[in-house]
Amino acid sequence: MSALARPSIIGDALETAGAWLLALVWALPILYAFWTAFHPGEFATRFSLLAPWTLENFANAWNAAPFARYFLNTVVLVTMILAGQLVLCTLAAYAFARFTFVGHNVAFALVLVQLMIMPDVLIVENYRTMRLLGVLDTTLAMALPYMASAFGIFLLRQTFKTVPRELDEAARVEGCGPLQTLWKVYVPLAKPVYIAFGLVSVSYHWNNFLWPLIVTNSVSTRPLTVGLAVFSGSDQGIDWSIITAATFLSVAPLLVAFLLFQRQFVQSFMQAGIK
Amino acid sequence: MRSKGWGVLIAGPRAGARVTRSARNMAHLYGWLLLLPAAALLALFTHYPALGTIYHSFYSTPRANRPSVYVGLDNYQSMVEDPVFWQAVTNNLIFCIGTIPASIALALLMAVWVNGKIRGRGLLRTAFFTPTILPMIAVANIWMFFYTPDYGLIDQIRGLFGLPGFNWLGTRNTALWCLIVVTVWKEAGFFMIFYLAALQQIPPDLSEAAAIEGSSRWYFFRRVTFPLLMPTTLFVLVNAVINSFRMVDHVVVMTRGGPDNATSLLLFHIYEVGFKFWDVGYAAALTVVLLAVLALVALGQFFALDRRIHYR
């Protein structure tokens, strides 16, 4: 946009400075966390270029909870949710985008209800349901309420609607059934949306805390965020060195993936044309 | 699933006259079959529990030797008389006013900058977006250091200007705003992505044409870009509103609702009543209020958004 009319060098410079200032403010907590995680505890509150570097905080954090197991649990959980969401949301979005059926509008409105009433709000009732289903303390229990994502359905419906009808008519002429058409025409065209949605879903559920805490109670099912909770709510007060180290331990894969693929990440959002 | 007729049924109104009764039935069937798995889960984990909440709000909390009984509007009566409820509602409104416009405006500003030819925009984008992917629990703990009186980062910076330390989280008037700042910090980058996506859709020749005509950037933004971004703004707005009623992790970590309920948000109050006091009946009544607020605000906005996209 800076290519626009009446480019003023001073104005541009000011704007750049403003942008950088804001970015600095935004990055500060993370830079602080990074600094603290790699330095001894006494440097958590003062900054010195001479402060020695250390990995001790990571060792302490790692020993305070079975992080390796939590990692595995989180990966399994996130994968399960995403897989469920991709299948369920694709089918439902296809129905809404290309089929006129009885109760179409009512059903769509009912789906949208979940955009407001997220499962996060309905913890007590959902716990009861999980108990009746006999799936307490399983990854499935953590995943189930999130699998049918209204956000995913809505997003994919919007995308499917933009697919030219000529394409699926062509597929029909070739003798494809509805599911085949979905698979051969709609899904490939919506790939960027899938990637964008997948990234959002993964980062959301990687960081989700309350529901997993309530519905699981063994080391073999609990995810990373619950492990992180050991470090807040402690009688001993806040040890920022260990908290920051533990934070990096638990979000490292997400952070690294984002930093490596951020271009694709943002790109996929743009191609998805979410607006 | 090979059927000669199915193409007709998805062809919609265009093929109206030719649609036979059986084809229409097929369409209904297909539609529902495709929807069924998602609908079942939604019904089980969204609609049923939401209705269950309403049902339970008319019943007393079961205790070991006092089973739950129908109490009519008693729980709602307690709610009206509960000063903490009103405080939480007020706080939540302030929280909305504090977080929503600020995070949306910042998101838009960030998106415009990152979309332009600014130096180092990759780094800028990373800086803006990274907070989004960190867990709130950890983030809240890190921010507590910033707010710590005297040697916390904010007070260290203030100290450079000779200002005294201030107890940010321990003072009634500032505690809620501290939470608001953390929320804006965490959310703006997420909303930025949506704006960025939308900005990339605006054809560059539009701005080139405007440049030739000599209109100012601000004028172009106000008259062209911003209106084009309206659907995005609505979408982001809905999300921001919902988030401001849904987020409670930072309250738990940073203030536990204190000092003296100055940072108690509606959902936090529900959490306290439901999971600390175990007054599920009353918690249900509180939840109904929250559900009603969310339903009203978001449904209205959402249909506005949907229409926009249709008619674009």
Add this chain to the structure above:
Amino acid sequence: MSKSWTTKLATAALAAALSTGLGGVAIAPAAAQTEVSFYYPIAVGGPVTKIIDQMAADFEKENPGLKVKPIYSGSYQDTITKVLTALKGGDAPQLSVILAVDIFTLIDEDAIVAIDDIVKTDEDRAWLKSFYPGFMENSQTGGKTWGVPFQRSTPVLYWNKELFKEAGLDPEKPPRNWAEQIEFAKKLTKRDASGNTTQWGIQIPSSGFPYWLFQGFTTQNGLRIMNTAGTQTYFDDPRVIEALQYWIDLSSVHKVHPPGITEWGTTPRDFMERKIAMMWQTTGNLTNVRNNAKFPFGVGMLPANKTPGAPTGGGNFYVFKKSTPAQQEASLKFMKWVTQPARAAQWSIDTGYVAVTPAAWETDVMKKYVAEFPAALVARDQLQHAVAELSTHDNQRVTKVFNDGLQAALTGAKPAEQAMKDAQREADRILRPYRR
């Protein structure tokens, strides 16, 4: 909502699951083994999970046929939440560590069995009498014992000896009474040229659960803040109001305490950063401060007023009703095993909790530890003045009312008297149904 209806549905679901073979894993094999699932919260740093897992493994080795499955259940708050939710769902543990003050909640929910009812031998009964009475106060009501002390603590005064020296005070002598506390704190408060405070004399944190440390003040002022039946509180007693005014005056009149609500979580750090010269903190912080303070520090009893005094705090073992006699027996065995003097001593050294029996302090390992670190003894000595932590029926709600009142007074929103009268009125309203 009818209970039997839910139960029926649950049973039906279970039966269905079983018949389809899905529920096979949910049902424990009917072997000769007795398994006890054991919830424990973590409220201190350090590798607590590892210590507990090791304890369980050692116990199993010594007691073939018994299995203890420790389940880390989050914070204390998470644990009671989880247990109460699970009770309604039938997936409750057989043994759990929960806050001592939750005793009435657990009794009201008909969740736990009295320990007296599961002890059998005289040896068991002797064991039950081996704990410090200060800890047992919170474990008993209505003539019965419901909990067994385990992760227990008490608040003590920490002071920075270096800053005492700088201020011309004897670094070995902490303030012994309220007047000295103010006097010392005044000497220890430093202001710069422009009048900004650079060092506070004292900090008594008031975030989250201010009632706990405040109970130090009220006990020192000669009052127990509730009755043992858990049906009556005395929040508007003049001695409470006087105590609260003293706390408020520390910052508003004497300017030796930071204003507003001071954060519990950052107080140890404030102390280590030399921002405060004295603090009231739990004994659970001893190890933390010892490892991280870069200056010599002292630990002493809380200063007295009419009498010395402090509350106790922390968690007890509770045995749940939904367990078989064999499981209850196994739970008892485990509790006895864990609280054996040597093991209680080691647990105390590893975590900073106060060893719960006098015998634990007589063990060699403890004696050696105390010789190295005499500060650990203060908690023991204070126990003779310690009283039960605030605990009533509908405890969380009453406690919140009290906390809100304290915070309102400390932030200047209400005068002390008004705040306490309001709190008492609310507490009366909440407790009325339990007084019948």
